[in-house]
Amino acid sequence: MATEHVSAPGGTDVAKTPRMTLAGRRLFGIDNRFLPPLLITSILLTAHLSFGILEGWEKTGLAIATAIGTEIVLGYLTYGRIPHPASAYISGISCGILLRSPFLWPYVLCAFISILTKYVLRINGRHIWNPSNFGVSAVLFLAPQTASLLSIQWGNVVAPMVVIWTLGSVIVWRAGRFHQSATYVASFLAFSWVRAAVTGTPWLASVAPLTGPMYQLYVFFMITDPKTSVRSKWGQAATVFVVALVEMVLRLNEVVYAPFYALFFVGPAALFLEALLDARRQAPSAAPRPATA
Amino acid sequence: MTQSTRQRVAQAVWTALLVASLAAVWTLNRRTVGLTAGTPVATASRYGFQLREVAKASGIDFVHQAPTFDRQLEHIMPQVASTGASVAVADFDRDGWQDFYVTNSGEGSRNRLYRNQGDGTFTDVAAEVGVADVNRPGTGVSMGAVWGDYDNDGFEDLFLFKYGRPELFRNEGGRRFVPAGEQAGLPAWVNANAATWLDFDRDGLLDLFLAGYWDERIDLWRLTTTRIMPESFEYANNGGRKYLLRNRGDGTFADVTTAMGITSRRWTLAVGTADLSGSGYPDLFLSNDYGVSELFVNQAGRGFLDVAQDAGVGRTPKSGMNASFGDVFNDGRLAIYKTNISEPGVLVQGNDLWVPKAGPAGRMEFDNLAASLGIDLGGWSWGAQFGDLNNDGNLDLYLLNGYVSAGERSSYWYDFSVIAVGHSTIIGDARNWPAMKGRSLSGYQRKRLWLNDGAGRFTDVAQVVGVSDSNDGRAVAFADFGNRGALDVVVANQRGPLLLYRNDVQPGRHWIAFDLEGTVSNRSAIGARIEVHWAGKVQAQEVAAASGFSAQNSRRIHVGLGSAGQVDRVVVRWPSGTRQEIVGPAVDRVHALKEPHGN
Numbered sequence: 001m002a003t004e005h006v007s008a009p010g011g012t013d014v015a016k017t018p019r020m021t022l023a024g025r026r027l028f029g030i031d032n033r034f035l036p037p038l039l040i041t042s043i044l045l046t047a048h049l050s051f052g053i054l055e056g057w058e059k060t061g062l063a064i065a066t067a068i069g070t071e072i073v074l075g076y077l078t079y080g081r082i083p084h085p086a087s088a089y090i091s092g093i094s095c096g097i098l099l100r101s102p103f104l105w106p107y108v109l110c111a112f113i114s115i116l117t118k119y120v121l122r123i124n125g126r127h128i129w130n131p132s133n134f135g136v137s138a139v140l141f142l143a144p145q146t147a148s149l150l151s152i153q154w155g156n157v158v159a160p161m162v163v164i165w166t167l168g169s170v171i172v173w174r175a176g177r178f179h180q181s182a183t184y185v186a187s188f189l190a191f192s193w194v195r196a197a198v199t200g201t202p203w204l205a206s207v208a209p210l211t212g213p214m215y216q217l218y219v220f221f222m223i224t225d226p227k228t229s230v231r232s233k234w235g236q237a238a239t240v241f242v243v244a245l246v247e248m249v250l251r252l253n254e255v256v257y258a259p260f261y262a263l264f265f266v267g268p269a270a271l272f273l274e275a276l277l278d279a280r281r282q283a284p285s286a287a288p289r290p291a292t293a
Numbered sequence: 294m295t296q297s298t299r300q301r302v303a304q305a306v307w308t309a310l311l312v313a314s315l316a317a318v319w320t321l322n323r324r325t326v327g328l329t330a331g332t333p334v335a336t337a338s339r340y341g342f343q344l345r346e347v348a349k350a351s352g353i354d355f356v357h358q359a360p361t362f363d364r365q366l367e368h369i370m371p372q373v374a375s376t377g378a379s380v381a382v383a384d385f386d387r388d389g390w391q392d393f394y395v396t397n398s399g400e401g402s403r404n405r406l407y408r409n410q411g412d413g414t415f416t417d418v419a420a421e422v423g424v425a426d427v428n429r430p431g432t433g434v435s436m437g438a439v440w441g442d443y444d445n446d447g448f449e450d451l452f453l454f455k456y457g458r459p460e461l462f463r464n465e466g467g468r469r470f471v472p473a474g475e476q477a478g479l480p481a482w483v484n485a486n487a488a489t490w491l492d493f494d495r496d497g498l499l500d501l502f503l504a505g506y507w508d509e510r511i512d513l514w515r516l517t518t519t520r521i522m523p524e525s526f527e528y529a530n531n532g533g534r535k536y537l538l539r540n541r542g543d544g545t546f547a548d549v550t551t552a553m554g555i556t557s558r559r560w561t562l563a564v565g566t567a568d569l570s571g572s573g574y575p576d577l578f579l580s581n582d583y584g585v586s587e588l589f590v591n592q593a594g595r596g597f598l599d600v601a602q603d604a605g606v607g608r609t610p611k612s613g614m615n616a617s618f619g620d621v622f623n624d625g626r627l628a629i630y631k632t633n634i635s636e637p638g639v640l641v642q643g644n645d646l647w648v649p650k651a652g653p654a655g656r657m658e659f660d661n662l663a664a665s666l667g668i669d670l671g672g673w674s675w676g677a678q679f680g681d682l683n684n685d686g687n688l689d690l691y692l693l694n695g696y697v698s699a700g701e702r703s704s705y706w707y708d709f710s711v712i713a714v715g716h717s718t719i720i721g722d723a724r725n726w727p728a729m730k731g732r733s734l735s736g737y738q739r740k741r742l743w744l745n746d747g748a749g750r751f752t753d754v755a756q757v758v759g760v761s762d763s764n765d766g767r768a769v770a771f772a773d774f775g776n777r778g779a780l781d782v783v784v785a786n787q788r789g790p791l792l793l794y795r796n797d798v799q800p801g802r803h804w805i806a807f808d809l810e811g812t813v814s815n816r817s818a819i820g821a822r823i824e825v826h827w828a829g830k831v832q833a834q835e836v837a838a839a840s841g842f843s844a845q846n847s848r849r850i851h852v853g854l855g856s857a858g859q860v861d862r863v864v865v866r867w868p869s870g871t872r873q874e875i876v877g878p879a880v881d882r883v884h885a886l887k888e889p890h891g892n
Contacts, residue, residue, distance in 0.1 A: 051527075051528060051610070053609075054609070074303075074307060077299075077303055078299075078300055078303040078304075078307075079300070080296070080299075100640070100641055100642070101641055101643075102641065102642075102643030102663065102664040102669045102670075103321075103325060103664055105321050106318070109314055109317060109318050109321075112314055113311065113314045113315065113318075116307055116310055116311045116314065117311065119303070119304070119307045120304065120307045120308045120311045121311075138315055138318060139318055140638075142315060142318040142319040142322060143318050143319070143321065143322035144322070144637040144638035145322055145323075145325065145326040145635075145637040145638075145641070145670065146321070146322045146325045146326065146641060146670070147322075147641055148636075148638070148639055148640045148641040158716070161716070199727075200728070201708065201711075201727045201728075202724065202725045202726075202727065204715070204719045204725045205708070205711055205712050205715065205719065205725050205726065205727050206711070207715075207719075208711055208712055208714055208715030208716070208719045208720070208725075209711055209714050209715075211714070211715055211716040211719065212714030212715070214714065251707075254704070254706075254707035254708075255707070256638065256639050256706065256707055256710050
């Protein structure tokens with residue numbers, strides 16, 4: 001089955017079936033490729049203008065510029081064409097929002113590394129890590145003294161949170177990815193209860209991260225990345241369930257960046273497993289399968 | 294070259310680039326925090342001074358005790374009872390030697406007033422003069438103190454702020470302290486971590502600013518609810534109210550807070566005053582925990598206007614814990630140093646150095662240059678002070694840090710990071726906070742002493758020059774206790790010993806100092822600005838009450854001159870507006886300056 005891609009959060013592409021043609025699937029008259037960038041930009045603008053979440057525009061701007069610039073150069077030099085910038089924009093803005101550092105270089109390198117992984121870490125013609133997940137995880141792991149994660153609230157008002165969750169749900173629903181977000185949230189809540197029971201921590205404290213903006217970005221823009229998800233719906237749901245499970249294990253070991261590291265490990269593992277199963281299925285018949293883009 | 298070959302070559306190049314980028318992240322991180330191998334170990338002599346901890350030898354054996362609040366907070370007691378160690382310097386008996394007052398915070402514990410004997414030793418006279426037994430159950434416990442001559446009798450009076458009933462002690466001739474009593478008009482109960490004296494209306498009388506941290510309606514020993522915590526880690530507005538108390542001149546104060554436009558309920562941990570707007574009136578900078586800072590510009594004594602957002606200092610919410618001012622570039626501009634939290638692998642807020650920049654006329658703007666100057670990462674930072682410790686002519690920076698040092702191998706950080714992102718309904722209720730269970734939270738941290746090279750770079754020399762303690766530091770104050778022309782250092786630690794570092798500066802480094810006394814202005818000369826011009830440089834300093842976190846430096850202005858053996862001129866702008874110029878004052882001595890009458 002041929003697959004089209006439109007830009008999606010997390011710096012990758014949203015896979016769409018032929019039924020969901022770009023011309024046929026437009027929301028509010030807007031090309032679907034622009035919906036995730038618009039949503040994440042709206043979230044950023046609202047959050048910053050209301051609560052000043054950014055130390056300055058220069059860091060986020062630099063991350064976006066780096067990501068788009070890198071994508072253009074790498075795309076052109078590798079494939080001889082300039083890729084649509086929406087995907088890189090998402091990667092850049094994700095680095096700009098998720099990272100916190102007094103320095104500029106973590107933002108530049110996060111964006112640069114995110115885009116590079118799309119061209120380097122590939123299996124069967126598709127990249128296997130969510131770009132910004134890889135970039136952010138790498139910077140957090142390698143530069144703990146100088147960079148950290150967005151770990152604060154965006155204000156205390158419930159209304160913006162409801163708006164973001166609603167809009168985010170609509171977007172992923174349109175992209176056919178709502179089951180991933182829903183499965184992850186349900187799994188997280190269930191595992192929160194387990195964690196609370198094991199550690200004796202109040203359940204509300206265990207659930208608390210889900211009420212923060214970092215998780216809103218994570219749930220809608222990172223775990224739903226189709227380019228780094230397996231193909232079947234059940235497989236996708238199972239993957240995010242395992243992500244939540246691994247996250248729980250990491251959290252029980254007090255790993256602060258548990259969700260990012262969980263996705264970092266589980267996402268590629270799922271794709272690798274899928275590739276293995278594909279190869280096994282193809283081996284007896286030797287029949288070629290249609291390539292994915 | 295075919296397309297597939299081109300793609301293979303590109304793939305190889307991108308792979309190398311990816312590896313190089315990952316290596317760059319690792320290398321830059323280490324370089325940024327000074328972890329690079331091969332850094333030469335410099336000798337103290339290279340820096341021109343050496344600090345030696347001499348508390349015990351000086352007769353000081355004070356260990357701070359923390360309070361114990363309501364049992365409903367027991368699971369997070371080390372956090373909620375994490376302040377109270379403070380130090381305030383003044384020559385309370387006017388014998389020419391700097392003394393200091395330190396607070397204790399255990400219920401029933403006693404504060405100390407260390408009188409400088411002039412021979413390198415100190416004697417606690419707090420009980421003798423009536424300022425020791427101030428933590429009696431039911432009245433709250435001490436959080437800090439600040440000296441100021443509010444009745445202009447020439448003797449520094451003592452204001453004590455507490456989680457509880459604030460108290461004002463009138464200094465009677467340096468012999469005893471008398472409570473000002475209820476008629477003074479102080480609020481009945483404030484959970485404060487910061488206060489300062491200032492003459493906001495320039496009427497020659499010191500007024501008082503008192504900043505609440507917890508809501509003043511909360512009695513931490515008798516909770517009626519556990520919903521007392523900040524409603525947000527970075528956007529909390531449910532802290533204590535502020536008090537601007539105008540001195541009527543008859544021993545009483547009037548609450549003019551709201552009338553002067555101050556309605557903040559942020560969680561203030563430090564307050565500093567300086568004339569940042571150049572109006573001649575003192576402005577107020579509030580360093581707030583769980584939120585943005587506030588900068589109240591003084592409208593000629595008729596009110597205050599918060600310009601923090603426009604000026605840039607109040608845009609990004611952090612965990613402010615310090616407010617100190619320093620002319621770090623020797624160009625007459627006072628920068629604000631605000632401390633925050635940096636914990637590797639969890640939270641990197643970075644400390645702020647807000648340096649004023651030339652904006653449109655009448656508009657204040659600041660740039661944060663902390664990262665550029667290398668003074669941004671200091672752990673869970675608390676009090677900090679600027680002072681020229683090696684008398685080289687540049688202001689250095691001493692930083693304390695460390696929040697809760699408990700179990701050495703266990704950390705509360707994970708649980709803290711989880712609750713910190715919670716919605717207000719979760720974070721705001723103490724019951725939802727995970728129990729600390731004896732774990733540390735940014736404990737046992739290495740202090741920083743950043744030496745200013747005068748060329749835009751600070752270097753941490755703490756370990757080399759003798760600062761090796763890892764207590765939970767809170768307040769640091771500078772004073773020349775030996776009248777030797779060197780700034781000594783007092784450090785107050787939470788649940789820890791009081792430290793006194795004697796500073797031995799290499800010979801050949803000159804200095805000049807000034808003791809100011811107002812006549813038309815308030816007698817403490819708080820708010821006076823001095824500019825010392827020498828060797829093509831100019832260094833500005835202002836006489837202040839509170840500085841840093843729960844600390845007060847000696848009011849004496851100390852300026853290092855390096856190898857320069859002469860000063861061109863000194864310009865004093867008194868709080869009254871009177872300008873005084875002294876040409877060619879002698880160096881290596883303390884000058885007593887009395888405010889001239891009239892303009």
